Amino acid sequence: MTSRQEKILRAIVEQYAEVASPVGSVLLAKTFGVSSATIRSEMARxxxxxxxxxPYTSAGRIPTDKGYRHYVNSVSTQEVQPQLGTGLVDRNARAIDARIKTAGRASKTIKSAVDSLVEITHNLAIGTIGDQLYMSGISNLFNQPEFASTSAVHEVAMLLDNLEPWLNEVAPNKPLSVYIGSENPVGKTSGCSLIVCKYRSPYSDNSYIGVVGPTRQNYSQTMSLVQYTGKSLENIL
Structure with missing residues (x-):
């Protein structure tokens, strides 16, 4: 992939996450200062x-799971972490800190962390401590345009049914894991991505905090906040 193709793919991922509609060549041509024909050629490639x-005739383009995976892989640790020092992500991180530090009991702390991620990301959030699972924001998933059909709702419901057993039995060992669309071990056809952080607590070495949302989302921000929340929980619990 050329440097320009890399930038175009990145722009498509980020623009689609924001507006939830296919991204066309005219917008990208203005963004990159080249002709629409040049953009169309690169998009074709x-x-x-x-x-x-x-997605349909005479439309713009949307990312595939492969496109999202390439984008997420390009969001390095060096790029994600600095976000926590500035702007919106930093304000959200401070809000999470303030909320979980005053929660009191461990169970309330986890619930506060989950609720904070729901409010900030507008996705579903999950948290575990020991053998307890906290989940909130289911309505956020069903409000997304991707999940408007009955079949899509059924797929998401199956994912949620499988989530707790997976976390208890075969959840990942990496500090931060991102499963995109068909990679999702608990819902390969659900159209959802799972971003989950493993953290240590006095109750378990295998506790998790994470977010479930459509594949169309702001990965760099969500990855930053999930990872930050996991580290905060380690320090507080």
């Missing part, structure tokens, strides 16, 4: 490589 797809 990205589509051939499987990173984006045209």
């Amino acid at each position: 990205l589509e051939e490589m499987g990173y984006i797809v045209q």
Whole structure:
């Protein structure tokens, strides 16, 4: 992938996350200061490589799971962590800190962390401590345009049914794991991504905090906040 294709893919991922509609060549041409024909040529190449797809005739493009994976892999630790020092992510991180530090009991602390992630990311959030699972924000998932159909709701419901057993039995050992769309071990056809952070607590070495949302989301921000929340819980519990 060329440098320009990389930038175009990144722009498509980020723009689609924001507006929830296919991204067209005219907008990208203005963004990059080149002709629409040049953008269309590059988009055609990205589509051939499987990173984006045209959802219907005469539309813009949206990322595929492969495109999202490439984007997430490009969001390095060096890029994610500095976000916590400035702007919106930093304000959200401070809000999470303030809320969980005053929660009191461990169970309330986890619930406060989960509720904070729900409010900030507008997704579903989960948290575990020992064998207890806290989940909130289910309505956020069903309010997303991706999950408007009955079949989509059914797929998400199956994911939620499988989530707790997976966390208890075979959850990841990495500090931060991102499962995109078909990679999702508890809902390969759900159209959801799972971003989960493992953290240590006095109650278990395998506790988790995370977010479940559509594949269309602000990965860099959500990854930063989930990882930050996990580290905060380690320090507080």
